[in-house]
Amino acid sequence: MATEPRTLCEAFQQTAAAHPEVVALRTPDDSVSITWGEYAARVRNVAAGLAGLGVARGDTVAIMLTNRPEFHVVDAGALHAGATPFSVYNTLATDQIGYLFGNAGNKVVVTERQFLDKLQLANTDGEIEHFICVDGPAEGATTLEELEASGDPDFDFDASWQAVEPSDVLTLIYTSGTTGPPKGVELTHANLLAEMDALKGYFPLSHEDSLVSYLPDAHIANRWGAHYNNMRFGIQITTVADPKQLVATLPTVRPTFFGAVPAVWYKVKAGIEAALAAEPDEKKRKIANWAIATGTKVAWLKSEQKPVPLPLKLQHGLAERLVLGKLRERMGLDRVRVAATGASAIAPDALAFMLALGVPVLEVWGMSETSAVVTMNPPDGIRIGTVGKVVPGGSEIKLADDGELLVRGPLVMRGYRNDPERTAEAIDSDGWMHTGDIATIDDDGYVKIVDRKKELIINAAGKNMSPQNIEGAVKVACPLVMSVVAVGDDRPYVTALLTLDPDACAAYAAKAGLEDASPAVLAQDETVRKLIQSGIDQANEKLARVEQIKKFTVLPTPWEPGGDELTPTMKLKRKPIAEKYAAEIDALYGAR
Numbered sequence: 001m002a003t004e005p006r007t008l009c010e011a012f013q014q015t016a017a018a019h020p021e022v023v024a025l026r027t028p029d030d031s032v033s034i035t036w037g038e039y040a041a042r043v044r045n046v047a048a049g050l051a052g053l054g055v056a057r058g059d060t061v062a063i064m065l066t067n068r069p070e071f072h073v074v075d076a077g078a079l080h081a082g083a084t085p086f087s088v089y090n091t092l093a094t095d096q097i098g099y100l101f102g103n104a105g106n107k108v109v110v111t112e113r114q115f116l117d118k119l120q121l122a123n124t125d126g127e128i129e130h131f132i133c134v135d136g137p138a139e140g141a142t143t144l145e146e147l148e149a150s151g152d153p154d155f156d157f158d159a160s161w162q163a164v165e166p167s168d169v170l171t172l173i174y175t176s177g178t179t180g181p182p183k184g185v186e187l188t189h190a191n192l193l194a195e196m197d198a199l200k201g202y203f204p205l206s207h208e209d210s211l212v213s214y215l216p217d218a219h220i221a222n223r224w225g226a227h228y229n230n231m232r233f234g235i236q237i238t239t240v241a242d243p244k245q246l247v248a249t250l251p252t253v254r255p256t257f258f259g260a261v262p263a264v265w266y267k268v269k270a271g272i273e274a275a276l277a278a279e280p281d282e283k284k285r286k287i288a289n290w291a292i293a294t295g296t297k298v299a300w301l302k303s304e305q306k307p308v309p310l311p312l313k314l315q316h317g318l319a320e321r322l323v324l325g326k327l328r329e330r331m332g333l334d335r336v337r338v339a340a341t342g343a344s345a346i347a348p349d350a351l352a353f354m355l356a357l358g359v360p361v362l363e364v365w366g367m368s369e370t371s372a373v374v375t376m377n378p379p380d381g382i383r384i385g386t387v388g389k390v391v392p393g394g395s396e397i398k399l400a401d402d403g404e405l406l407v408r409g410p411l412v413m414r415g416y417r418n419d420p421e422r423t424a425e426a427i428d429s430d431g432w433m434h435t436g437d438i439a440t441i442d443d444d445g446y447v448k449i450v451d452r453k454k455e456l457i458i459n460a461a462g463k464n465m466s467p468q469n470i471e472g473a474v475k476v477a478c479p480l481v482m483s484v485v486a487v488g489d490d491r492p493y494v495t496a497l498l499t500l501d502p503d504a505c506a507a508y509a510a511k512a513g514l515e516d517a518s519p520a521v522l523a524q525d526e527t528v529r530k531l532i533q534s535g536i537d538q539a540n541e542k543l544a545r546v547e548q549i550k551k552f553t554v555l556p557t558p559w560e561p562g563g564d565e566l567t568p569t570m571k572l573k574r575k576p577i578a579e580k581y582a583a584e585i586d587a588l589y590g591a592r
Contacts, residue, residue: 007189008170009080009161011232016040019207024230025069025237028249032069036234039073046077046144047160048151053108053130057082057163060106060172062128064088064097064115066241067213070134070144072227074110075217079170080161086172086184087218089463090115091545096182097122100174103184103417113138166190172417173220173368175464184417185368187220192228194410195371198393202362202376203338207234209256212249214240219462221343224372225259247271250332258339261462262346263492265361268331269353291323295356303352303384324358333359338379340364343462344490345449348385355382363387365449368464369426369433371411375447389445397447398432404453405439406432455574457488463546467574470494470549473542478535480504480528483559483566485577486549487585495588496552497581498532499559520556529554551588555581 005011016024020037027033034042055061061078063085065071071087078085086104088097101109101122107129109119116131116138131141166189173185213226229235238253240246247267250258279285298316301308308316328334341351342364354361362377365387374395377388390397395409412433415423427433438451457465467486474484474496482501488494500519508528509517522528532554540548559565565577578585 005193005232006166007161007164007168008192008228008231009164009189011193012043012076012080013040013161015207015231015234019234022207022234023236024234025072025239027069028238028240028245028252034069034073039076042073042148043076043080044157045148045151046074047080047157048155049147049149050078050081050083050108051155051160052150052152053147055081055083055108057160058168059083060104061085062088062101062104062106062109063217064090064109064111064119065134065217066090066112067215067217067222067239067243068134068241069237069239070110071217071239072230072237074132074134074144075227076231079164080157082160082164082168084169084171086174087216087223088174089216089218089544089546093542093544094118094122095542096544098124099181100184101128103174103181104172108132110134110144111141113141116141164189166193167414169414171223173223174218175368183419183422185220186414186417187368187371188414191371191411191413192224193232194393194395195224195373196228196232198391198395198411199373199376201392202379203257205229205233205235205257207236209233209337210236210238210253211255211257211259212240212246212253213237214243214246214249215259215261215462219343220366220368220372221259221261221462225257225340229257247331251330252332254332254335256335256337258333258336260339260341261343261460262341262350262490263460263462265341265346265350265354266460269350272327272331272357288323288327291319292353292356294319295324295358296352299352299355300384303355303382305383320358324356327357328359331357333357336360338362340373340376342366342373342387344458344460351384355384365437365447366411367433367435369413370407370435371413374407374411383446386442386446386448388447390447397441399439399441400434402453403438403440403450405435405437405447405449407435408432451575452489457486457494458490459488459494459546460490460492461546465494465544465547470496470539470543470547471572473539474498474536474549477538477542478532480508480522480532481535483572485565485572485574487578487588491589493550494547495585496536496549497577497584498552498554499557500528500554502558519558523554523556553584553588555584 016036022036023033024036024039025034061083075085109128110132112135113133132147133141134144137143169186170189171187174182215222226237230237240249276288294315298308339359339361341361364373364376366373375388375390395411398406408431436453437449438453440448457467470486471484480500481498483499485497486494505519505522506517536549
């Protein structure tokens with residue numbers, strides 16, 4: 001029996017040796033299908049190729065790819081060379097990419113032709129020496145095939161990966177801060193092995209399991225869920241390059257393990273409800289709605305630790321046979337043994353709906369800084385509205401005096417890359433990670449996240465954004481605007497509430513020959529709105545796609561320092577603003 005691996009390289013080698021003929025990586029149409037034996041051979045070639053480019057232990061390698069098998073090959077190859085691979089969000093703006101490269105210090109980037117121009121523009125100081133394209137030749141780049149064929153003949157592959165230590169940095173996860181540039185979270189091999197050990201009891205995985213990789217690999221959820229679980233346990237990965245194809249792909253893959261952000265669950269729920277509403281047979285429609293309602297009752301009773309009455313149990317069994325099992329099969333979720341939702345809060349009704357269908361969705365909580373999952377609902381003890389209990393394996397949680405959730409133990413990051421000051425702010429002298437989330441912990445150990453101490457937007461797709469970064473871009477581009485608040489927490493996209501600057505309004509009105517220069521009047525002026533839209537468009541060019549403002553509203557009254565919306569020093573009071581302008585915000589999104 002193999003010993004427990006000390007590093008992900010060791011885990012990979014054990015898995016590849018145990019299952020050489022089993023398919024490890026594939027695309028939905030099987031145009032690419034890579035067995036563990038082939039995977040291991042290519043990892044050896046990539047490691048030697050990177051060594052030939054001068055990549056050595058402790059160096060960084062940037063990866064900017066869509067979800068495709070080559071990501072896994074390249075990332076694992078870099079690890080076996082002793083390097084630290086990290087992923088870049090495909091939606092980042094050029095200057096944001098340039099900042100990441102400066103912080104990471106990488107000299108190699110592996111990418112696709114569609115991103116090459118943007119990456120080369122980001123290489124302003126010329127520090128990037130090698131661009132490698134996985135999808136064919138391109139000017140100024142080496143192909144992946146050429147890299148794999150040009151390895152350093154003196155490279156000792158086995159000595160290289162065996163020299164990797166548990167304390168070595170496995171990857172960098174770049175996460176937006178509340179102020180300033182992104183932070184590079186340094187996670188070690190030991191961190192992620194501890195994460196996987198902690199969750200083995202909840203859902204043991206093997207080479208007989210399968211998962212769809214569709215979330216960005218720059219996000220810790222996919223890095224852990226799809227990539228590291230593949231290396232450690234041999235779980236088969238089907239990559240979906242276009243996330244919009246996920247729902248269509250699920251029935252062909254029928255994964256056994258499935259993780260999603262709330263936005264995906266909302267989409268699944270909406271799709272089922274639309275299909276049922278369009279069912280022409282009234283009898284079938286009524287039976288389906290009855291079955292889901294029955295499943296929902298059972299889900300809530302179980303969540304509240306109440307017994308399910310015998311008549312309801314019998315009805316639920318009938319609902320399962322007639323409707324629920326067939327719905328899961330149609331969705332491609334009929335083989336799912338465990339599913340997870342995280343990255344942002346899921347609406348309790350949406351979670352109850354999925355549980356009603358018989359999909360065992362466990363709400364989890366964690367951060368990039370904590371190697372992904374810290375708390376999780378046990379499969380046999382799901383409590384809707386909570387993020388579960390601390391996972392086993394030595395991690396501790398507690399509440400600070402102000403209710404902030406603190407985490408300590410083997411899941412906590414090594415620190416922020418090249419940023420000892422912000423590392424010290426996040427991790428205190430006793431080793432407690434200050435998460436910025438305000439929480440409660442009940443007598444049974446279940447955690448409920450009730451507020452966010454730090455100013456950070458996490459949208460419904462789980463992407464972290466700095467609101468101040470968005471707001472600053474708008475202020476620069478819109479001289480008529482005085483205050484901006486970006487909205488998008490648990491929402492599908494970013495919107496903004498704006499107020500006008502009275503002095504700028506007066507100057508504009510004088511120039512335009514308008515009699516009334518009041519912000520209340522100009523807020524309704526179509527020309528002013530077009531000017532602001534132009535500024536928003538300009539600001540959006542400076543922002544990553546996910547940060548871009550899709551809709552905005554101009555409020556009639558400026559906000560005064562010390563009032564409901566602003567502190568005396570002009571800082572935004574985000575929670576009071578969200579409460580006071582709830583109607584305006586809801587109007588920007590419409591009914592969900």
